[in-house]
Amino acid sequence: MRDVAIVAYIEGQNTSATTLSPVEMIVPVVHEVLKRANVQRSDIDFWCHGSCDYMTGQPFSFVSAVDALGAWPPIMESHVEMDGAWALYEAWVKIQTGEANTALVFGNGKSSAGDMNRALTLQLDPYVVAPLWPGFRSLEAMGARAAIDAGTVTERQMADVVSRSLRDAADNPNVLAYGYRDADELLDEPMTANPLRAHDCPAMADGVAAIIITTADRALEMCDRPAWIRGIDHRIDFQNLGLRDLSRSNSAALASFHAGVTKDKVDVAELHATYSHHEIILAQSMGIDRSTTRMMPSGGALVANPLMAAGLARFGQAARQIFKGNADRAVAHAAQGACLQQNIVAVLEGN
Amino acid sequence: MADDILRIRTPIGIDYTWSSGPGSVVYMRGLENGKLIGRRCPDCELVYFPPRNGICPRCGVLLAAEVEVGPRGTITTFCVVNVPFLGQTIKIPYVAATILLDGADIGMQHLIQECEAADVRMGMRVEPVWKDKSEWTPSLENILYYKPTGEPDADFDVYARHL
């Protein structure tokens, strides 16, 4: 295996509704991340993008994103119809094969372009589930209910997660949920999709995230303290919700095991928990002790959820904790699909 | 009886709010006022019409200066449509052409009318025929088609690198 590290991370300004076109959103973020790593466009030998056509309502909308990259002379690029975290995985594989050494990975989404509660439903089985238009929030509420009934999650724990996220959000200028409230105040709020309250659901955003990864011979030129990817794995649960125990995430557990999460202490975890109960289910499934690991210092996807970028942002935020020396070992995670169906997990180390 | 069900229809629909982005707004506002406005790349200095989301795809940078182009242009290449298809609104044969507007560096597609398809040729000079002003919207559909100007053909060198 080749040693590969995250050496630069930039996220665009998260907004509730931008008037920029998706490509216009991407351009400055790509420029910034190149600048951060102190490299030229020509230093990038693989570009990989994650986005979702159902969000833009335009088939092959990702093709226009290539305009943002300056594809002359021709570049080697690819796209995944997934969060940018999966684009990072593809780029990591590309580097492992020896076909590339330095990759720029980005994810972007304009959640404001349509009704995402509805658009995300199109990820479901198209024959018997999607035509019912269950709505994503309702499905996640079902998952939360399953976990509460199984005794693995409590409403109090969910409120604690939200309270901590709101506190951390105060230190992050790039969030869309504000105002610290303690768990008691949060539990006084009415439920909007039983057992979820409004604050258990993510603050939807339009945004972009971009990361540069590279090999050992160049990493130290681009970053004082690279975040080495010591393990990375992704797994998928059944699409059929009726075949799954929604109170846990088997695929997150498997991915975590293969990424080597529990081999050593975890200083920081950035989990792509878009609903408050996700964090608890994920930590349990992945073997992360929330009492000793600093959870989502960025505030996480609850306080800013730019779809298709928020997962990659977890990788970037975890890497930042390594860059800054706040952590020696961090776990980055991204999820896609209903009720934590698909999970990608990476272990990042400073040394 | 359930055995009789051979298929079901499950239509899907989502409403979207599409924002063109500031890079394209000048282009669309221009059309609304009968002007053809492109934008220049600050790096390679090419003028794009339309301004493609406000980005130069060669350089990957935001386009800058607004540049009025045309309205006349030169046919760089064309296609005679002889095939009838569902929803066709124009009588065949007709010509769809790539037109390099004066002052622009990329060709755009439009119809050629008011001349025989057999007379259309590379280098032919053309000008737009607009809809009635009262019908203008922020759209290239304000131009019904292009027609020959009668000027002498452009030199091959003028459009050689656009083929």
Ligand SMILES: [Zn+2]
């Ligand atoms: Zn350019």
